[in-house]
Amino acid sequence: MDGIHDLGGMEGFGPIPIEENEPIFHADWEARAMALRMLMAFWGKWTLDAGRHSIETLPPSDYLGLSYYEKWLASLVNLSVTANLISKDEVASGRAAPDAGKATPPIDPDGWNQFLPRGRSTSRTIDTAPQFAVGDQVRTAEHMQSGPHRLPRYARGHTGEIILHHGGHVFPDTNGILAGEHPQHLYTVRFAARDLWGDEAAAQDTVTVDLWEGYLARA
């Protein structure tokens, strides 16, 4: 999806908003929004990639105008409504529908504390041999589909070198539309900055991007 989230290389955003001694959260509601978004994921109604795509599909003005935690909250509401965990009427009224039953939460504090140090690996064993090896030159796709994917605009149609192979990883393009994990080999590809940006870039500078095999062809 050529969305507003694909920011790499865009200009006009101004200086970096550096804050000295920044707190972890600037307000209690930020922490609570993030916690709710984490905990609701344990219903298993969406995937990591679908959650990410729900933020990418916010209207561009919201994407740029909302803070990070406001986007998490918007994403949580939109995902929960789409998954029928809550209804639009309930969101508007702030109250459960009269006939709504009471569910049992999928995770408690102990469950969270056990989950956190484990996380959710996206590494998968796959039978197919990798098409590329470290040192190979590859060319990235010129065009991508309208749904979720992880090939930024600035890195399309360029030639780079494979510098790392990470084995099989869940494929966001399908996992992001709840169409299965379909893992593919994942590589880190290094591009010369000048190939991406022209002569304004320093001759020796480089940019690496993590890319799935389906985005790449032998150069």
Place this chain on the structure above:
Amino acid sequence: MTELSHTHSHAHTLLPSDPALRVKAIESLLVEKGLVDPSAIDAVIDSFENKIGPRNGAMVVARSWTDPDYRTRLLDDASAAIAELGFSGMQGEHMVAVENSADRHNVVVCTLCSCYPWPVLGIPPVWYKSATYRARVVRDPRGVLAEFGVHINSETEIQVWDSTAEIRYLVIPERPEGTDGMTEEELASLVSRDAMIGTGLVATPGAE
């Protein structure tokens, strides 16, 4: 377009405009429906505030400076080496450590969202998540680093790592001069969050 992206429906626009009220409204709805355990909310916040953060990453860096075998393991399999120190998990399942040298300076970004190695660095700062950092650092790393007060030699390669997948990068800064007698704890106290993202350096103590 997919069904999912068609049905996102922007239900979020039905919420109150004040974000604190918005969160309160949705939290009370989710708790009322039994969708969220309220004590788990506190557990999540406690873990973000107290269990993860850049002190963890600084211990990894300090160990890599004092123990050459550890450094070798860290560069070979960062997830396993970082887990040796007790740090692992969500948003750090697949770690790669990249070392700075006189020849190369590394800096990390996620241009498509805000991917960041939570177990070792915690929750990312606002600037890391900002549109301007994400837009600019891949294209003009030297200009961005200058805003952080970091000036990289014009001969040195800058390698920008765009975290587009679930691989999370930790920059291992160079150990500064004049730290030979320091303990691992003392060394860790020198290592800032920004030095492990690549937007900072580690200075010799007392040199600034």
